[in-house]
Amino acid sequence: MLYWLMKYIILGPWLKLIFRPQVEGRENVPDTGPAILASNHLSFSDSIFMPLMVKRKVTFVAKAEYFTGKGIKGWLTKMFFVGTGTIPVDRSGGRAARAALDTQLQVLRQGNIAGIYPEGTRSPDGRLYRGKTGVARLALDSGAPVIPVVMLNADEIQPPGKLIPKIRQVKIRFGKPLDFSRYARMSGDRFVERAITDEIMYELMELSGREYVDMYAQKVKNQQATTSTTEPVEPIAA
Template sequence: MLYKTLQWTVAPMIKATWRPRIEGRENIPAEGPAILACNHLSVADHYFLALVTSRHIATMAKVEYFVRGGVKGKLIGATVKRLGQVAVDRSGGRRSAQALGPSEQVLNEGRLFAIFPEGTRSTDGHLHKGKTGVARLALATGAPVIPIGLSGTDKVLPIGVTVPRMAKVEVRIGKPLDFARYEGMQANRLTLRAVTDQIMDAIAELSGQEYVDTYTKRRPAGREE
């Protein structure tokens, strides 16, 4: 309900203020599961991504948001839960892999799930190497992957800035990528890497970013992602 309320109130304000250019809406299915795989430039990415469809889009949120103490922490935790976000442990390894379980459930329920394969925001404007979680989700659920390229959101809300700025924003939605031929191969590391790289190539073409074959460096501890 909170998500729908924001669609009725905040979304029209964002559209009227920034007038983002959105291409390829027809590539997002009206029903059924799909993985929206997007580049990550800014916190504002979430807000503009939510404009592409009237359907609810579940996303990942770092697990710390769900377990914070204090009044403010509990308020944040309650908000992300009501928005339908999925907790993810970003410490890496087995914990991060296990965190995909709730994401699979979202897709198995026939819903939309958005993921930023880079794992965190790009600090240099380049598109960085994708983590294989997106491929694991696609192969485990059979859901199509819809690549999305955002541009301009890093100008609207640069890292470290809290007051949004005016900038031209574009959202380009690519045609669905079907990886059904790899069904059941989510344990094969080479397959996961190949599928992930194909997804990142599609995102690079849509976003216009230069691709860099290195992972995005995380920001120092204590800094908000």
């Protein structure tokens, strides 16, 4: 109930009025049946604008800590994620990725739409990074088509680290569904899962026009963090 109130009464109409979304290929999202929306990830606001442009509910998963914060800020954060259809998942420990995929698989088996960011984290610089194979396992285990979708300028509207978004027109593009039924019953084959993931990432690259980097985004972020903490400090001139 809260999801529909947020989307159609409280949040959705205002966001559409202010950011005037420009959407291409929305007809590629099926009206019924399970589907996986696989998106690039440029900004925190991706999880707001993209589901808003789909007639059906799009379910993402997020770490459980977002739902357990204290005080007014914690309550508002929880209400935001609940209102946008996000499911909390315990992402601590070695089975974190499996728990997230199992949750999304249940969404698909109920005939609904699951949203996923194959890169696993936001891009550190706007480029498209190597996809993790979880999206392939999800497609193989569910048999659902994968619809590639790209946020074209979300990093310009809300750059990483910025809380308040800039008022600019949101641009989103949905690609044609990808059918991986030719790989039926091959879930668990790491070569097949890598091939499927790479095909999805290629479509995201083509749709977005963004440069592709064959490296995991989280590794790049870790390298940047290490560099920033180990760089020598320039002495202050007297």
